[in-house]
Amino acid sequence: MYDYLLPLQKRHLKRASEILTESFIDNPMFVYFFSEPKNRRKILSMTFPIVIQVLQSNGRLFVTSDHVEGLFCVSQHGEKTKIGKLLNAAFTCAIRIPQFLIHLSLIEFLRKASRLQPANSTLAKYKMRFDNFLLVDSVCVDPAHRHKGHMTKMMKAAIEETKKRKTFCLLQTETMKNVRIYKHLGFSVVEEVRFDHIPFSTFVMIYDPYGITDKMKKNQPE
Template identity: 20%
Template structure:
């Protein structure tokens, strides 16, 4: 696993957009219209930029898996972040849906721990053509090792029920569930 330089943005964006195309939580955010896949790519581009600035973007050696990690204590208010947020509203969410998404975001933030020193796994994805070959597990094991070195607990959310048992097998536990019209599972691992 290596840090992904900015030149890998489109590559990471493609893997994550393909991996999350049918994800309930991600599709809840994205305006569902004829530009849906482009909006999904824009969401992943936004997430790449945020994690590049305030966390980590990591890619497997074979370039078939990637992860976006946010370090919330590093995230600062800036003009750049404000511009990215505005682009997210206009290019992904849509103005009409903004209050609905802000309400969802508020409920998620109220559930997440208030601690700042965490390793927040925002996205992990494997190229759909390479899934079910152990690449995701290998990537997760490296992320867990990285979080241990940093002495940070790992937090994540998933709306995919089959992923819950996978995360539990790796040592995560559910600490909360939220019903948003779909189940969102909040998981953590002490490192």
């Protein structure tokens, strides 16, 4: 399934963090949290090394090659968290807290984050009802290497694993451009979470070739 991708290694970390920053710098969610571009770039560049460690504690990260044109994370709901890696992430976060506070208004951040809770609750419904499905996270491609098939290559690997496990796959995105790409690959939108006074939606998407969640999807509000 992942024969044409590489597991993320230590040698990839710096480049992976840079690509995450460049890929998500204009993401509507991060623009919402950090409206000033220069400040947003500083915060994301400090945040993504920690994000990578957190993702590694719950799933597997893959890169397209040693050049790291793109990367993504696949995790299996129901698998145990790798405690050692999670503790490393917590330690790194604790060290960097003073740097964050220089650029971050914590109260404002928490206030904005509380408004986005409905998007997290949507995934929680699936986590409570189903075991052993796949979650795809942090899919990104270096802007300099877009339109070369890298995202398709990564997502097809996740689709192959979904079929092999005879399960389904979930992801979230905040951009219509990604919605169109994922739809082309066989995903469908199961919920668009809209927010009052927030200029973007979160789209929860699913690839479910075996119809495992059909009954639940029928109960989703229009």
